[in-house]
Amino acid sequence: MANPAITPELIAKHGLSTEEYEKVLSILGREPSFEELGVFSVMWSEHCSYKNSRPELRKFPTTGPSVLVKAGEENAGVIDIGDGWAVAFKIESHNHPSAVEPFQGAATGVGGIIRDIFTMGARPVFLMDSLRFGSIEGDSEQAKTNRRLFAGVVAGIAHYGNCIGLPTVAGEVYFDESYSGNPLVNAFCLGILRHEQIARGAAEGIGNPVFYVGAETGRDGLAGAAFASRELTEESKADRPAVQVGDPFREKLLLEACLELLATDAVAGIQDMGAAGLTCSTCETASRGGTGVEIDIQLVPQRAKGQTPYEVLLSESQERMLVIVKKGREDVVKRIFEKWDLPYAEIGKVTDDGMMRVRNGSDVVVNVPARSLADDGPLYSREAAPFTPPAPLDLSSVPQADPTTALPKLLSHPSIASKRWVWRQYDHMVRTGTAVLPGSDAAVFIVREANKILAAATDCNAIYCKLDPTVGARIAVAECARNLACSGAVPIGVTDNLNFGNPHKPENFYQLRAAVEGISEGCRAFGVPVTGGNVSLYNESPAGAIDPTPTISMVGTIADAAHITTQSFKEAGDQIYLIGETGSELGASHYLLAIHGRKEGAPPALDFEKEKAIHAALLGVIRKGIVRSAHDCSEGGLAVAIAESTFGTGFGAMIDLGVTNDRPDVVLFNETQGRIVISVKAADAATLEKELATSDVPFRKIGEVTSKAELSIKTGSNSYNWSVASLNDTFEGTIPSLMES
Amino acid sequence: MKAAVIQFPGSNCDTDCHAALLTFPGVEAEIVWHKESSLSGYDAIVLPGGFSYGDYLRCGSIARFSPIMAAVREAADAGVLVLGICNGFQILCEAGLLPGTLLRNNGLLFRCEHRHLRLENTETPFTSVLHKGQVLDLPIAHGEGNYFAEPATLKQIEENGQVLLRYSDGAGNVTPEANPNGSLGNIAGICSHGRNVFGLMPHPERVCDTLLGGMDGRGIFQSMIEWSQANKKNN
Numbered sequence: 001m002a003n004p005a006i007t008p009e010l011i012a013k014h015g016l017s018t019e020e021y022e023k024v025l026s027i028l029g030r031e032p033s034f035e036e037l038g039v040f041s042v043m044w045s046e047h048c049s050y051k052n053s054r055p056e057l058r059k060f061p062t063t064g065p066s067v068l069v070k071a072g073e074e075n076a077g078v079i080d081i082g083d084g085w086a087v088a089f090k091i092e093s094h095n096h097p098s099a100v101e102p103f104q105g106a107a108t109g110v111g112g113i114i115r116d117i118f119t120m121g122a123r124p125v126f127l128m129d130s131l132r133f134g135s136i137e138g139d140s141e142q143a144k145t146n147r148r149l150f151a152g153v154v155a156g157i158a159h160y161g162n163c164i165g166l167p168t169v170a171g172e173v174y175f176d177e178s179y180s181g182n183p184l185v186n187a188f189c190l191g192i193l194r195h196e197q198i199a200r201g202a203a204e205g206i207g208n209p210v211f212y213v214g215a216e217t218g219r220d221g222l223a224g225a226a227f228a229s230r231e232l233t234e235e236s237k238a239d240r241p242a243v244q245v246g247d248p249f250r251e252k253l254l255l256e257a258c259l260e261l262l263a264t265d266a267v268a269g270i271q272d273m274g275a276a277g278l279t280c281s282t283c284e285t286a287s288r289g290g291t292g293v294e295i296d297i298q299l300v301p302q303r304a305k306g307q308t309p310y311e312v313l314l315s316e317s318q319e320r321m322l323v324i325v326k327k328g329r330e331d332v333v334k335r336i337f338e339k340w341d342l343p344y345a346e347i348g349k350v351t352d353d354g355m356m357r358v359r360n361g362s363d364v365v366v367n368v369p370a371r372s373l374a375d376d377g378p379l380y381s382r383e384a385a386p387f388t389p390p391a392p393l394d395l396s397s398v399p400q401a402d403p404t405t406a407l408p409k410l411l412s413h414p415s416i417a418s419k420r421w422v423w424r425q426y427d428h429m430v431r432t433g434t435a436v437l438p439g440s441d442a443a444v445f446i447v448r449e450a451n452k453i454l455a456a457a458t459d460c461n462a463i464y465c466k467l468d469p470t471v472g473a474r475i476a477v478a479e480c481a482r483n484l485a486c487s488g489a490v491p492i493g494v495t496d497n498l499n500f501g502n503p504h505k506p507e508n509f510y511q512l513r514a515a516v517e518g519i520s521e522g523c524r525a526f527g528v529p530v531t532g533g534n535v536s537l538y539n540e541s542p543a544g545a546i547d548p549t550p551t552i553s554m555v556g557t558i559a560d561a562a563h564i565t566t567q568s569f570k571e572a573g574d575q576i577y578l579i580g581e582t583g584s585e586l587g588a589s590h591y592l593l594a595i596h597g598r599k600e601g602a603p604p605a606l607d608f609e610k611e612k613a614i615h616a617a618l619l620g621v622i623r624k625g626i627v628r629s630a631h632d633c634s635e636g637g638l639a640v641a642i643a644e645s646t647f648g649t650g651f652g653a654m655i656d657l658g659v660t661n662d663r664p665d666v667v668l669f670n671e672t673q674g675r676i677v678i679s680v681k682a683a684d685a686a687t688l689e690k691e692l693a694t695s696d697v698p699f700r701k702i703g704e705v706t707s708k709a710e711l712s713i714k715t716g717s718n719s720y721n722w723s724v725a726s727l728n729d730t731f732e733g734t735i736p737s738l739m740e741s
Numbered sequence: 742m743k744a745a746v747i748q749f750p751g752s753n754c755d756t757d758c759h760a761a762l763l764t765f766p767g768v769e770a771e772i773v774w775h776k777e778s779s780l781s782g783y784d785a786i787v788l789p790g791g792f793s794y795g796d797y798l799r800c801g802s803i804a805r806f807s808p809i810m811a812a813v814r815e816a817a818d819a820g821v822l823v824l825g826i827c828n829g830f831q832i833l834c835e836a837g838l839l840p841g842t843l844l845r846n847n848g849l850l851f852r853c854e855h856r857h858l859r860l861e862n863t864e865t866p867f868t869s870v871l872h873k874g875q876v877l878d879l880p881i882a883h884g885e886g887n888y889f890a891e892p893a894t895l896k897q898i899e900e901n902g903q904v905l906l907r908y909s910d911g912a913g914n915v916t917p918e919a920n921p922n923g924s925l926g927n928i929a930g931i932c933s934h935g936r937n938v939f940g941l942m943p944h945p946e947r948v949c950d951t952l953l954g955g956m957d958g959r960g961i962f963q964s965m966i967e968w969s970q971a972n973k974k975n976n
Contacts, residue, residue: 158851162882163792165753249751249795339776341750427853427882429947429954430790432757437954446952448760561952 003034003310014041020378027372035310035358035365039373042276042314043283046537049377052503053535056516060530061523066492067531074201075116075272077531078193079493081557085450086198088122089190091130091458091497091553093536097243098185102152103159106185107246108221110160111318113189115272118255119321121199121262122191125431126445127161129171129187130458130497130551134180136414136738142180149183151739156246157187158425163248164255168426169434170443172458175414178466181541186497186534188458188553192447199262201271201281202289203324203350208268210282210293210348211333214254214320217278218303220244221316231502231540250319250342257340258321264336266329268350273320279313279373281322282348283356286370289324293370294357295348309360324350384513385506390467393587393601395666401595403639403668403713403720408730410636410669411643413594417734418647440566441632442487444558453558455489461635462547464603467588469514470521471603473550475673477522478611479634480554485615486630486676488563488622489556494523496533496552501545503537511548512537519550525608528554563622567631569649572707574628575685576653580614580675581698582638584662590635591669604673610697611674617695618676624691626684633675639668641677643711647728652710655703660716667715679705742969743769744785747813747829749804750775754790754826754946761946761958762787765966775807784969785822786813788829790882790944800843800885801831810836822866822965823938827883830930830940839933839940840898841890843883847923851884855954856921858929858943859909862902865932866968867939870960876913877906877957879943881921881929886942888924888931898931906930906941 004010011021014037024032024040032040046052062071068086069078076090094109110127117124131153134146150173161168166189203210221244261267269289271281278300286293297309303317325333330346337344351357356373358366369376410416423438435453436444442457459479465472481491496519501508523530539546558564569576586592587601621627633641638657646653660667680688685701692699709724744762748755755772762770773780780786793804804810810832817823817838825833833839846852860868860875871877890898898904906929910919920927922942930941945958 155850162851162853162884163751163753163795165791247795249792249797252753252792253750339774424854425851427851429853429880429882429944430753430757432760432947432950432953434954435952564952 006031006037014038015045016041020044023378027369033365035313036368038310038314039279039366039368042279043373044377048276048280050535051378052380052382052537053498053512054379055381056513059516059520061520062529064529067529068195069198071530071532075119078120078198079531081452081492084195085452086193086195087190087555088117088120088193089188089495089555090116090532091186091188091495091551092116092534093497093499094185094187095183095499095536095539098153098183099181101243102149103156104243104245106153106156107160108244108318109185109187110157111246111248111251112274113187114164114166114251115274117189117191118258119199119201119270119272120191120193121197122193123259124166124189124191125433125447127166127168127187127189128443128456128458128553129157129168131171131173132179132184132549133175135175135177146180147739153183153185154422154425160246160248162427164252165430167428167430167434168423169428169445170438170456170458173419173422174462176462176547178547181543182539182546184499184549186551190456190555192450197262199267199270201285202269203285203291203293204268204289205326206291206350206352208327208350209325209330209346210295210350211323211325211344212300212320212347213323213337213344214342215247215250215317216301216303216343217312217315217317219307219311219315222311222314231538233542244316244318246318253340253342254319254321257336257342261333261336264332266326266332267323268326269324271322273322275316277314277316283370283373285322285324286356287374292351292353292355292357293348294351296359296361298361299345299347301343301345309358309365313358382503382509383506384510387510387514390602395586398586398592398596400663400665403664406591406595406665406669407639407643407722408727410590410594410640411727411731412734413590414735414738416590416636416640418732419735420732421735421739435564436487436566441483442489444487444564453561455484455487455556455558456553457483458551458553459483460549460551462549463588463593463599465515465550466547467601468603469511469548470518471606473515473518474522474606475603476550476552477519477526478606478673480552481526481615482632482676484554484556485618486565486567486632488565489558490619491526491528491554491556493531494528494552494554495531496550498535499539499546499549499551500537501540508545515548515550519552525612562625565622565627565630567645568629569645569651569653569679569705570628572651572705573682574679574705575682575701576655576677576679576703576705577688577699578675578677578702579618579692579697579699582667582675583670583672584666585672586666586670589669589671591637591665604671606673613695614674614676614697617692617697620695621688621691626680626688627678628681629679631677633677634671637669637671638675639713643727645677646711646724647731650709652706652708652724653703654706655713657702657713657715664715664718668713742784742966743782744787745771745773745780745783746787746789747809748772748774749793749807751793751795752789752791754944758787758789758946761949762962764949765962768966773809775809778808778812780812780816783821785824785965786816788825788832790827790829793828793832801828801835804832805836814838817938820937824867825940826944826946827942830942831885833938833940838938839931840894841888843885844887844889845885846887852921853882855880856943857909857911857919858906859913859915861904861907865905865936867932867961867964868905869964870967871964874913876909876911878955879945879957880947881943883942886924887922888928890925895925901934903931903934904928905932905939
């Protein structure tokens with residue numbers, strides 16, 4: 001089949017601007033071949049090159065004494081956790097594929113992030129997911145579509161994670177109209193490794209053979225990276241061939257075979273084939289190694305006959321890796337991949353000329369400087385719209401809802417309601433390390449082989465980010481840290497997934513810039529590096545851009561198993577305390593959204609110094625061994641937090657919030673930051689008070705855990721009572737009843 | 742006791758089982774690749790959970806043709822203890838070493854959660870240290886755990902005391918509400934006629950440590966160890 005001529009239409013179809021095409025011409029000094037045009041198109045897409053976001057990403061703090069591999073250096077960052085052990089972790093989006101084919105889109109998102117981790121030489125140990133969908137309530141066609149997307153994404157994650165045998169231990173799911181037609185699927189994976197096991201994705205050693213290992217290349221996922229860098233439209237369904245098909249069984253074999261191979265000394269470099277497949281892995285390894293790579297398409301294991309070189313180069317078939325093997329050690333690859341019944345082939349070699357050269361037998365179809373593709377792509381500084389801070393909420397415009405009915409209504413808002421329906425579909429206990437099951441503030445995972453206890457949380461309140469992206473991003477970082485503190489952990493690193501709309505629109509670009517600045521401030525405040533992550537732009541449906549969603553995933557360590565703390569109350573008679581002060585703001589709250597249908601006002605203020613002091617004080621008393629439960633106040637405020645602490649315990653709580661001039665709805669449901677509800681044995685109350693007073697953080701006793709399963713909250717002269725069983729039924733029943741209807 | 746944990750391509754609870762076994766004093770445990778052909782010298786064989794061969798076609802249906810399965814069958818015939826957990830149970834059913842089969846959960850979704858299980862028979866090598874009627878708290882994690890057998894087979898295994906575990910409530914009542922997957926008779930685990938092959942859907946290896954949700958899985962392994970020791974003394 002003859003290749004098409006390079007016309008302006010073909011160039012435009014490949015998403016290259018006139019300016020970018022001029023740059024291609026000047027790099028090559030000639031017109032590109034059809035294959036080369038495809039290669040430039042995917043490598044210079046936002047998904048691979050970060051051409052619109054890279055100048056912003058440079059603002060992140062990325063260094064620190066524990067950083068072993070920095071953000072952007074390799075497939076994932078690596079952080080020292082002591083005793084010669086390290087963790088590699090990263091979050092990555094698969095939003096567009098999930099919008100058009102939710103099951104496979106989400107499944108391959110999980111598969112892709114797992115490969116990023118074992119490419120580093122790490123053994124993957126757990127997964128998390130951050131998901132966003134449009135509203136799943138009601139009978140509208142849109143709601144039905146959203147339910148189908150939600151069910152499909154969860155099933156896809158379950159399919160891949162369960163089969164490959166990695167527990168999905170935590171996550172978050174939010175529902176908001178802005179995600180209708182453009183769901184977000186961000187998948188996180190963490191792996192563990194010895195320092196000396198860190199593998200590099202560099203093509204080192206001139207003359208070393210280049211091996212292709214793993215699944216055969218097919219036509220699936222053709223130019224998916226370019227697809228991901230466009231807005232979704234009505235016609236996007238026609239892009240289904242751009243969605244890959246995952247085979248978690250193949251990936252399980254590939255994972256085991258690669259880790260077995262990396263444990264030998266036969267490997268000079270290794271790189272997974274993710275976005276932009278064979279193209280990206282060859283030019284990136286060459287660029288990192290300061291070398292060239294030459295491969296022959298005809299040697300690549302292929303699923304179908306008659307695939308063109310263009311298709312093979314741009315396929316995003318899953319479960320494939322590129323391995324640079326030390327010359328003379330080819331037999332090791334052969335032995336291991338035959339054991340695991342996986343295809344492998346020597347497809348080329350490392351050269352000294354810096355070129356990415358692709359042959360189709362005797363024809364050279366691509367001959368491009370590798371560095372120009374991987375590192376010298378275009379960079380844009382986009383225009384950011386001026387920001388108007390949100391007007392503070394006029395409280396007098398908000399009618400006072402009766403808390404007696406408002407609390408169950410909040411607990412049944414799908415974003416707040418129990419996500420058991422989701423995580424029950426995920427194997428969250430395989431690998432026998434899950435010390436805290438999903439549903440608490442943070443996942444806690446014991447890594448047996450390293451004798452280390454890790455905690456992880458993922459957070460982002462996009463309403464805050466929509467109304468004030470800087471503040472919203474700061475809060476996302478602070479909330480992650482707070483969740484870790486509640487579980488007894490100290491943060492060690494952050495990975496972020498920046499989900500935004502089209503960056504050519506100045507208001508969207510402002511959101512991206514402001515969120516990066518907010519995250520950077522947060523990470524500096526908590527002294528944690530950003531170890532890598534992912535940018536997903538063009539998240540737009542015909543109705544407009546999504547709410548800006550800079551998802552934060554934070555990893556921490558817990559020094560001693562005795563410090564592991566959960567959110568549930570433990571025993572009747574325990575005393576309940578609130579650490580942190582409650583303010584009077586209701587702006588951007590879920591109360592305002594769920595009860596009054598309003599998304600407005602300013603998000604709550606955040607003071608990093610106060611926040612840090614509270615985390616430190618909490619950790620101090622946790623380490624004293626006196627804290628029986630700890631739960632932060634987030635969406636739905638104090639009342640929701642206390643109700644959640646009673647669920648599944650058989651206990652109730654008697655709360656008195658004391659004298660106040662504030663409205664009851666403000667006291668119960670506002671979302672003031674930096675607040676944590678804890679419980680201690682009555683006998684430890686005096687010690688707790690003494691310790692917290694020494695730490696100089698605001699705190700007060702607010703009540704007691706009761707044997708009667710009733711929640712009673714008094715504020716000022718008002719008193720409200722609920723049956724815990726009935727609140728719990730509402731909390732647990734919402735999502736199953738919506739999904740099974 | 743010297744135990745072999747079989748590793749099929751796609752097994753993913755192999756290292757969990759291996760680690761759980763090694764927490765018992767005096768137990769030796771090894772992971773054995775499915776292409777091996779001999780299992781001589783082992784007192785117990787564990788077929789772990791996972792997705793052998795991706796569970797493509799039907800759970801366990803391809804793994805039963807693995808080279809090691811001839812040795813598993815031979816060992817089972819010789820009275821060696823064979824424990825199949827989750828996918829291992831499915832493989833044992835496919836191989837005909839246990840009666841019946843495991844269908845898709847009646848709710849169609851994968852379920853991972855702690856469940857209560859009532860112990861039905863303690864006169865087996867896998868349950869001897871436990872008490873009849875005892876309620877265990879064990880996690881399940883499966884999409885195809887819906888136990889089914891022909892009426893005649895079902896009658897036979899019930900009469901022979903081959904049903905060892907049933908899904909129940911916390912008080913040990915075997916009710917439809919306590920059944921997570923539609924299994925006939927709430928059956929969660931059965932043994933062979935000869936009592937030395939045991940398959941169960943729950944994961945005892947996941948509850949062998951207080952930090953990981955409990956110790957209720959230990960009784961099954963402890964029973965196997967004591968049976969092996971007694972068996973050795975008798976020989």
